[in-house]
Amino acid sequence: MSDEPRETVVRATCRALCAHGYANLTMQDIADETDLSKAALHYHYDTKRDLLTTFLDSLASWYEGRLDELPGADAAERLHALFDECLSAEDDEADYPAFHTAMLEVKAQAPYEEAYRERLTAVDDVVRSRIETLIETGIEEGVFRDVDPEATASFVVDVIVGAYTRNVAVGHPLEETRALLDAYVDDHLMAQGREGGEGDPRREAAE
Amino acid sequence: MSDEPRETVVRATCRALCAHGYANLTMQDIADETDLSKAALHYHYDTKRDLLTTFLDSLASWYEGRLDELPGADAAERLHALFDECLSAEDDEADYPAFHTAMLEVKAQAPYEEAYRERLTAVDDVVRSRIETLIETGIEEGVFRDVDPEATASFVVDVIVGAYTRNVAVGHPLEETRALLDAYVDDHLMAQGREGGEGDPRREAAE
Numbered sequence: 001m002s003d004e005p006r007e008t009v010v011r012a013t014c015r016a017l018c019a020h021g022y023a024n025l026t027m028q029d030i031a032d033e034t035d036l037s038k039a040a041l042h043y044h045y046d047t048k049r050d051l052l053t054t055f056l057d058s059l060a061s062w063y064e065g066r067l068d069e070l071p072g073a074d075a076a077e078r079l080h081a082l083f084d085e086c087l088s089a090e091d092d093e094a095d096y097p098a099f100h101t102a103m104l105e106v107k108a109q110a111p112y113e114e115a116y117r118e119r120l121t122a123v124d125d126v127v128r129s130r131i132e133t134l135i136e137t138g139i140e141e142g143v144f145r146d147v148d149p150e151a152t153a154s155f156v157v158d159v160i161v162g163a164y165t166r167n168v169a170v171g172h173p174l175e176e177t178r179a180l181l182d183a184y185v186d187d188h189l190m191a192q193g194r195e196g197g198e199g200d201p202r203r204e205a206a207e
Numbered sequence: 208m209s210d211e212p213r214e215t216v217v218r219a220t221c222r223a224l225c226a227h228g229y230a231n232l233t234m235q236d237i238a239d240e241t242d243l244s245k246a247a248l249h250y251h252y253d254t255k256r257d258l259l260t261t262f263l264d265s266l267a268s269w270y271e272g273r274l275d276e277l278p279g280a281d282a283a284e285r286l287h288a289l290f291d292e293c294l295s296a297e298d299d300e301a302d303y304p305a306f307h308t309a310m311l312e313v314k315a316q317a318p319y320e321e322a323y324r325e326r327l328t329a330v331d332d333v334v335r336s337r338i339e340t341l342i343e344t345g346i347e348e349g350v351f352r353d354v355d356p357e358a359t360a361s362f363v364v365d366v367i368v369g370a371y372t373r374n375v376a377v378g379h380p381l382e383e384t385r386a387l388l389d390a391y392v393d394d395h396l397m398a399q400g401r402e403g404g405e406g407d408p409r410r411e412a413a414e
Contacts, residue, residue: 021315023230097318104315107376111308112228121377154379155366155387161376162369169314170328172361180362188395
């Protein structure tokens with residue numbers, strides 16, 4: 001299958017996942033989101049698991065692309081831009097609440113589906129390592145304090161992942177976590193004297 | 208139904224949930240974990256949803272009890288003890304990895320099951336408000352810096368919830384998040400000059 005139909009199938013899987021959730025999702029639901037018959041879809045993908053695996057593969061690549069081109073004059077601005085990408089409540093294309101609910105179902109399948117766990121780990125790695133690199137760069141630039149980049153990145157990923165789980169489970173607003181993460185960076189990562197940092201005169205004047 | 212049988216049914220529901228996961232769980236699976244027949248169970252609980260709702264009710268009460276009697280000489284010690292309760296990888300009774308996988312499935316049902324969302328919100332509220340009270344007390348005691356207790360508590364809950372989701376989805380070790388949360392308290396919440404805080408001579412000598 002060439003790349004274009006693969007992309008079509010990935011998008012159809014995503015739409016079907018949002019519409020039906022994971023547990024009830026069938027090959028027919030996914031075929032219904034394409035111009036393909038169920039038989040044609042089966043020709044390339046044996047099971048729902050294969051389609052989901054392909055979708056999760058493409059999700060990791062999608063994150064890689066989006067997080068590689070973050071806008072910003074320094075590492076701190078690029079880290080805030082990463083939060084825009086990773087904690088945004090809106091998107092033109094996807095039905096976000098349904099998407100994150102379905103993703104939580106898929107995550108709960110990971111202990112039973114090694115193929116899912118591998119791809120979810122790839123997504124986790126992409127986000128975590130991008131944050132780690134930004135923190136390393138920020139320390140080199142003198143923008144951030146001399147924190148442990150690996151540990152700090154993992155902590156930030158815990159916060160982002162927790163925000164989505166709480167959003168689905170108890171309706172906790174993503175924007176609230178987004179604001180807390182921005183404050184965490186300003187209060188705890190910024191080097192003394194940098195914008196938002198504890199020694200910043202603009203900040204102190206505003207208080 | 209008197210309290211003792213209710214407790215029996217709650218424990219049976221928990222065991223059955225761990226053994227079968229949420230999606231595949233049947234009334235029969237739960238009855239099999241008790242001395243009751245499926246018919247006797249149906250006499251008190253119409254559906255699997257009713258049993259799960261009762262189980263989630265009791266989970267909120269369980270957290271309330273455990274988090275009300277935290278050991279520690281001050282608020283900081285009691286906050287670390289709360290992390291022991293909320294981020295412990297082991298327990299005598301429950302099959303923990305299976306339990307948290309099943310809980311993630313239940314969380315993913317919350318958008319479709321208002322009864323679950325209500326009870327999950329109660330659990331979230333118990334943990335968050337306990338942390339908030341500990342931070343308020345710590346500020347009054349002079350142990351913690353003058354942070355925003357509500358926002359900080361919500362941030363810590365994001366971290367705890369994220370740790371469990373990552374543990375289930377990608378096998379991220381809970382102990383790692385536990386260590387990062389301890390460090391977060393020591394580095395960012397402790398008042399200057401307190402143990403673990405930035406001005407602590409013992410800490411500086413060790414570095």
